[in-house]
Amino acid sequence: MIKRLVVICITIISYGAYAQQGTASPYSFYGIGSLKFKGTVENRSMGGIGVYLDSIHVNLRNPASYVGDNLNGPYFDGESRPVKFTVAATSNNSTLKSNSGESEASSSTFDYLALSVPVGKFGFGFGLLPYTSVGYKLDDINDSQDLENRYFGEGGVNRVFAGLGYKISDKLSVGVDFNYNFGNIQNTAIAVEYTPEGELVQYQTREYNRSDLSGLNLNFGLAYRTMISDKLELSATLAYAPESKLSSENQRNISTVVLNTDYEVVGLGNTIEVDLESQNLKNTDLTIPSRLSFGGGIGAPRSWFVGAEYTLQNTADFSNPIFSNQISSFENASQIALGGFYIPDYNAFSGYFKRVVYRAGLNFSNTGLVVKDESIREFGMSFGLGLPVGNRSLFSNANLGVEFGRRGTTNENLIQENFINLNVSLSLNARWFRQKKYN
Template sequence: MIKKLVLVFIALFAIQSYAQETTASPYSFYGIGTLKFKGSVENKSMGGLSIYKDSIHINFRNPATYGGLNIQSFKNESRPVTFTVGGSHTSTELESNFGSDRVKASTFDYLALSIPVGKLGFGFGLLPYTAVGYRLETNNDVGNIDTRFRGEGGLNKAFLSAGYQITDELSAGIDANYNFGNIQNSTIQFNYNAQNEPLQTQSRENNRSDLSGLSLNIGLHYQRMITNKLELQSSFTYAPSSDLNSKNERSFSSIIINPTTGAESPIETMEGDLAASGLEETSLTLPSRVSFGAGIGEPRKWFAGLEYTAQNTSEFSNVLYQNTGSTFEDASTLSIGGFYIPEYNSFTSYWKRVVYRGGLRFENTGLKIENESIKEFGIAFGIGIPVGTIRNPFSNANIGFEIGQRGTTNANLIQENFIKVQLSLSLNDRWFDKRKYD
C-alpha cells in the first residue's frame, strides 16, 4: 500500500508541475519556442542516444521499443509494467557583447506508463514538446528602454504508443500524439517626454495562440547477436509533417508600470479584430523528422552507438510567427554515446550494478538569426541506481548531467552556457504474474 501511495503522490506532483513548464531561453522568442523534448533522462545522459532497447526503461523516441520478448536472462519471465517520471533543473549564463546574466528554470519533463501484453506493448503519457519563456528589451539611442518583449507557454504532447515484436530480431511501432498548449506574449513600446522621462501611461500589445492538433511517429528496431558476445542494435523513426490549428487573440492595453517592482497594471483594454485580417484562426505546420542509428555492445555489460536526426524545419510556417531578422533552415542532430555496467547481477558490490552513461550531442537547431545558424552542443553523463526489491529487481533511479552551449555572440546575439541536472524514476512491477507453489 505504501508503494502505491508513493506512486500516486509522484503522479499528482508531476501533473501539478505540468502546467508550470517553462524555459529561460531568449531563443524561445522565435517560432513556437525551443525544443524541450529530447528523450528520457537515460537517453539524454548518453548524448540523446535513443537506439538502445531493453525491458525496464521506456524509450519515448521509438515506439517499436514497446514490443518485446520475455526476459531470457531472468528465468524467461514476462517484461514488467514500467512507470516513469522525470524532471530537470537548468542554470544558464546568458552572455552577449554588452554583458552577462544568469537565469534558472526547474521543469517537469515527462510522465508515462508502459504495459506489455505478450509480444505487444502499449505506452501512454504526457510530456512537454516546446517551451517559451523570455523577457527581452531593446534600448533607444540615449540608452533608455525602447521595446520590451515577454512570452511564456509552449506545446505539449499526450501520446498513445504501441509496439509489436514481429520476429526475434525486428519490432515495429507507432505513436499517436495529441499536441496542445498555448503561447502568450506581450510587447510594450515605451514613450518618453521631452526630458527623456517615461510617461506615466504606456501601451501594451497582448497576443495569445491556443494550439491543438494530431501527429504520428512510426519506428522500427532491429537487434541480433553478431558474435557470441556482441549484439547489434539499430533504430529508425519517421514522423511526417502535420498541421496544428492555432486560435489567436489580440488585445491592446493602457498600463501603468510600477517603477519599483516593474509590475504592470492595466487601466483599459481593447480587443483587437483579428477576424478582419483573417488571422483569428490559422494553421501551423510541424515539420517532418527522420532519425536512424546503430550501435554494438555486450548485453547487460556495455553499449556504444551513434544516431543522426534530420528535421525539415524549413517547412515551419505560420503568419503569426514571421519574426524580423529570423528564418528557419533544416535542423539536424548527431548523438554519440553509450553505457557501462561493471556487473549487473553482483551480490557483493552495490556499485557494480550501477549503470554509468555518457555521450556527446551536436545540434543545428534550424533557427537562423541575422544569417547566423543557432547551434547547440552538449556533453552528458549520468548514472542509473538500482532501487528494486528481490522479487522486482528492475526499478532504478537515474541522475543525469549535461554541460552545453547554445547560440553565439556574433551579430550581437546571445550565447547560452548551461548546466542541466536531470532526475527520473523508472519503477517496474509485475501485474499479471501468477504465484507459483512447489
C-alpha cells in the same frame, strides 16, 4: 539509503511538476518555443541517442520499444517483459551572454510521465510530456542605455500520447505513437516612451498576443537487434514522424498601461481588441515539420553499449503567419549524437556500485532557427547514473543525469547560452501478469 534516494527523487519531480516555467531561453521567443522533450533521462545521459532498447526502461523516442526485449535472456525467471513506469523532472541553470554583458536564468519543470505494458507480441505505451516551452524576458536598450521595448512570453505545447508496438520476431519490432498536441503561447510587448526631459510618459503601449494550439500527429518506429557473436549484439533503430498541422486560434489586444520606475505594469488603461478576422489571422494552421532519425550501436548485453544516431527535421517547412517576424527564419535542422553506458556487474551479489549503470555522451546540432542570418547551433555533453532501487529481481532504478552545453552566438548582438541541466527520473518495474508455475 535507497528509500531516502527514492523520496528525494519524488520530491524533486513533484517540485518540477508545479514549477512549470519550462525554459528561460531567449530563443523560445521564436516559433512555438524551444523543444522541451529530448528523450528520457537515460537517453539524454547518453548524448540523446534512442538506439538502445531493453526490458527495464521506457524508451519514448521509438514506439517499437513498447514490446520489450526477449533477446537478452531471462531477467525475470524466464519472463523478461515487465510493466514499466517512469516519471522525470529537470532543473536548468543558464548564463546568458551578449556583447554588452551577461545574466543568470533558471527554470525547473516536469519532463514526462509514461507507462508501458507488454501483452503477448504486443506492447502498449501511454503518457504525458511537455513538447515545447516558452519562457523569456527580453529588453531592447538604446545607445543611451534607456529601455525602448520589453518582451516577455510563457506557455508551450504539451503532448498526450498512446502507442502500440508489435514484435514481428525476436529480432525485429515495429510501433506507432498517436500524439495529441495542445497548449497555448502568450507573448507580450511593451513600447516605452519618454518625455523630452527623460521621464516616463504617463501611459505606455502594450500589445498582448495569445495562440491556443491543438492537433494530432504520428510517430512510427522500427527496431532490430541481433547477436553477431557469442558476446556482441548489434542494434539498429529508425523513427519517422510525418509532417502534420496544428490549429492555432489567435487573439490580440492593445492596451495603455502605467509603468513604475522598474518598468513594471502597475496600472491598466483602455484595451482594444484587434480584429484578426479581417486580416485572416483569427484561425491559422501551423506546419509541424517531418522528422527522421536513424542509428545503430554495438555492445555486450547487460555490460556495455556504444551507439550513434542522426536526426533530420525539415524545419524549413515551419510556417504560421501569426508567429512571423522580420529578423528570423527557419532552415532544416539536424543532430548527431554519440553515447553509451557501462555496467561493471549487473547481477553482483555484493558491491552496490558494481550494479550501477554509468552513462555518457555528446551531441552536435543545428536547431533550424536562423536569427539575423546567424544559424543557431547547439553543443552538449552529458553524464549519468542509473542507481538500482527496491527489489533486486525487478531491476527498478533511479536515474540521475547532468548536461553541459552551449546554444547560440554573440554575433550580430545575439545571445549565447551556456547551460547546465540536472535531470532525475524513476524507472519502476512491476509484475502484473506473472504466470503460475505450480497448480
